[in-house]
Each structure stands twice: as structure tokens, then as C-alpha cells.
Amino acid sequence: MDKLVQLYDLDFAELTAFVQTLGERPFRAKQLWQWLYEKYAASFDEMTNLPKGLREKLAQTAVLNPATIAAEQRSSDGQTEKVLFRLPDGQLIETVLMGYEDGRRTLCISTQAGCAMGCVFCATGQMGFARNLTAGEIVAQVLYFAHKLAPQGERVSNIVMMGMGEPLHNYRETLTAVDRLTDPTGLNLSARKITISTVGLVPAIRRYADEQRQTPLAISLHAATDEERNKLIPINKRWPIAELMEACRYYLAKNGRRLTFEWALIAYKNDTPEQAQALGKLLQGMLCHVNLIPLNPTEGYSGGPSSRERVQAFQDELARYGVSSTVRVRRGIDIQAGCGQLRDRVLASKQY
Ligand code: SAH
Numbered sequence: 001m002d003k004l005v006q007l008y009d010l011d012f013a014e015l016t017a018f019v020q021t022l023g024e025r026p027f028r029a030k031q032l033w034q035w036l037y038e039k040y041a042a043s044f045d046e047m048t049n050l051p052k053g054l055r056e057k058l059a060q061t062a063v064l065n066p067a068t069i070a071a072e073q074r075s076s077d078g079q080t081e082k083v084l085f086r087l088p089d090g091q092l093i094e095t096v097l098m099g100y101e102d103g104r105r106t107l108c109i110s111t112q113a114g115c116a117m118g119c120v121f122c123a124t125g126q127m128g129f130a131r132n133l134t135a136g137e138i139v140a141q142v143l144y145f146a147h148k149l150a151p152q153g154e155r156v157s158n159i160v161m162m163g164m165g166e167p168l169h170n171y172r173e174t175l176t177a178v179d180r181l182t183d184p185t186g187l188n189l190s191a192r193k194i195t196i197s198t199v200g201l202v203p204a205i206r207r208y209a210d211e212q213r214q215t216p217l218a219i220s221l222h223a224a225t226d227e228e229r230n231k232l233i234p235i236n237k238r239w240p241i242a243e244l245m246e247a248c249r250y251y252l253a254k255n256g257r258r259l260t261f262e263w264a265l266i267a268y269k270n271d272t273p274e275q276a277q278a279l280g281k282l283l284q285g286m287l288c289h290v291n292l293i294p295l296n297p298t299e300g301y302s303g304g305p306s307s308r309e310r311v312q313a314f315q316d317e318l319a320r321y322g323v324s325s326t327v328r329v330r331r332g333i334d335i336q337a338g339c340g341q342l343r344d345r346v347l348a349s350k351q352y
């Protein structure tokens with residue numbers, strides 16, 4: 001049998017061509033598109049303005065959402081919800097929805113199954129790389145939650161690519177997904193509300209800068225000296241801090257958009273006054289902001305989160321260099337909402 005067509009992989013022109021191969025007129029593509037991206041249909045049966053024959057043909061030749069639920073969890077305060085999705089080849093990926101008082105609904109999505117970068121403190125890095133996700137598999141995570149929120153009159157308002165995987169290591173599919181999510185005739189999310197987080201792949205950052213997109217970039221720095229960063233983030237040996245900062249300056253010159261730097265505070269490792277000073281010197285005068293997140297402990301790494309006092313001292317030190325920072329609360333600790341952690345838990349218990 002021919003391979004099933006993944007509908008979320010197709011843009012509107014491709015969807016139109018596909019509908020025509022089924023012997024249908026192009027206006028059916030528009031109806032199907034609306035079912036996908038305006039009504040977030042979860043099944044072909046729902047698509048009641050399509051003739052039954054077409055719905056049957058679609059069910060035989062195409063896949064709507066390639067992701068099925070392997071496990072789900074909600075935090076005790078009800079504000080964080082995590083889903084482990086199973087893809088057609090059995091790969092497991094995680095998506096986390098975070099609700100905020102002000103009504104924001106931020107979705108943390110995966111771009112790869114596993115990750116090749118091997119950062120020592122990261123649950124995904126500890127499991128290694130399985131494969132890239134397709135654009136459709138990235139989009140599917142958003143549409144699942146769009147469908148789920150719609151009956152409450154809510155929508156996904158922000159997206160962070162901070163789930164499993166390194167988005168810029170899956171460059172083309174990630175940006176195709178961004179295009180699909182921001183398509184004005186479809187889901188129409190604001191490009192400014194989608195953050196791409198990268199471990200610091202220098203050539204990809206430059207390529208991204210050249211595209212001059214509106215989608216903001218976050219850089220996972222985590223250490224301000226090569227000696228420290230080499231211990232945490234293996235790819236630092238390939239692209240050390242000086243080269244990374246040069247790429248960041250290139251991005252700022254091309255783009256003029258504020259950069260975010262991510263910093264997981266690990267007690268007595270990268271939360272020292274020396275690291276804070278080195279970071280202050282590195283970022284002084286740059287159009288940027290630092291997110292400080294106490295480490296989420298993982299099975300494969302012995303480091304722990306910094307205490308409140310050490311977090312405060314680190315932040316104060318940065319302020320002395322005029323570098324702004326925010327301490328982020330760790331969300332959903334009770335549901336292993338650090339990405340990669342639910343998958344570990346489920347695999348260990350053989351629940352799925
Ligand atoms: N690969 C990309 C995006 C996914 S990771 C990147 O590295 O940026 C998303 C963020 O979570 C990164 O800033 C990453 O460093 C951070 N992170 C990973 N494991 C963590 C942990 N155990 N505690 C706190 N932050 C963690």
C-alpha cells in the first residue's frame with residue numbers, strides 16, 4: 001500500500017494538489033483546510049460538509065493527527081498539563097501546556113525525538129537522538145491542544161520550542177512548522193509569540209539571522225566560560241562561547257530583536273559569583289534578557305537546583321552589569337514537566 005499522506009505536512013497548495021489526486025474539485029481543499037486549522041477537527045467523521053465518499057477516501061489515504069496519546073498528566077494545581085504522544089513509528093515525544101493567571105496558554109513543543117546534543121543535565125540529552133520530527137508532527141502537537149482548549153473558549157497563545165530536541169538541528173522542518181502555525185489563512189498565530197530555543201548551533205543561528213524572521217530566539221547559555229560550558233554542553237567544544245557570542249551579535253545586527261539567554265541554575269556549579277560576573281561581562285550593553293531557571297533534577301545527573309538565596313545573589317550580580325533577568329518558576333515539577341522526564345518515567349514503568 002502507498003504511504004499515507006500526512007495532512008499537517010502539507011501547505012495549502014500541496015493540500016489542493018492532493019485533493020485533486022482524489023478526483024475532487026479544488027474548493028474541497030479549502031473546506032478541508034478550514035476543518036484542519038479553523039475547527040481543529042480530530043477526525044474525518046466530523047467534517048460534515050464533505051461528502052461521505054470523500055471522507056472515506058481521506059480515511060484510506062491520509063492521516064489527520066499522526067500523534068496518539070501514550071500518557072497524560074496534570075499538575076496538582078491544575079495549571080500544567082503534559083502529554084506524551086506516540087508517533088506512527090513508536091517514537092515518544094512530549095508536549096506541555098502551561099496556563100497563566102493572565103489567560104496566556106503557553107505550549108512547550110518538541111522538534112525531535114530525543115536529541116543529539118548530549119547536554120549532561122537534560123533528560124532528553126541523556127536519552128540520545130532518535131530522529132527529526134516532520135513539520136506535520138510539530139504542528140500536530142499544537143492542533144491537539146487547540147482542539148482541546150476550543151470548547152472552553154481558549155486558545156494556545158504562545159509557543160516555546162523547548163520540548164525535546166534541538167530545533168535548529170532540524171532546521172527546515174521546524175521553520176516549515178512555524179510557517180504553518182503562522183499562516184494567516186490557517187491557525188494564524190503571531191510569529192512573535194513563538195520562541196525558538198537553541199543550544200547554540202552557530203552556523204544555524206547565522207542562517208536564521210539572515211532570514212530576518214519575527215520569531216524570537218532564545219540561546220541556552222548556562223555557563224559563561226568555556227571551561228564550565230564544556231562540562232555541561234558538549235557542542236561548546238565545537239562552537240565555543242566567543243564564536244557563539246559573535247553569532248548572537250550578528251543576529252542582533254541583522255534583526256534588531258532582543259535575544260533571550262537561558263540559564264539553568266545548578267547549585268555550586270554555574271551559580272557562583274565568578275560565573276555571574278563572567279556572564280555580566282559577556283552580555284553588558286547587549287540587547288538581551290536572561291531567564292534564570294533553577295535546575296530541574298534529572299535521573300542521569302547529580303546536580304541540584306540553586307537555593308533561593310543563591311538565585312537572588314546571582315541576579316543581583318547581573319544587575320550590577322546592567323543585565324536584566326527574570327527568575328522563572330519551575331512548572332509542573334510534580335508531573336516531571338521538565339521535557340524528556342515523562343517519557344523516562346513511562347518507559348521505566350512500562351505503562352505504555
Ligand atoms: N534544545 C533546545 C531546546 C530544548 S531544551 C535548547 O537546548 O535550547 C529547552 C530548555 O530547557 C533549554 O534552555 C535547556 O537548556 C533547558 N533544560 C534542559 N534540561 C533542563 C533541566 N534539567 N533543568 C532546567 N532546564 C533544563
Ligand code: SF4
Pocket residue numbers: 115116117118119122123124125126163164165166199220
Ligand atoms: Fe538537546 Fe536542548 Fe537537551 Fe541540550 S538542552 S540535550 S540541546 S534538548
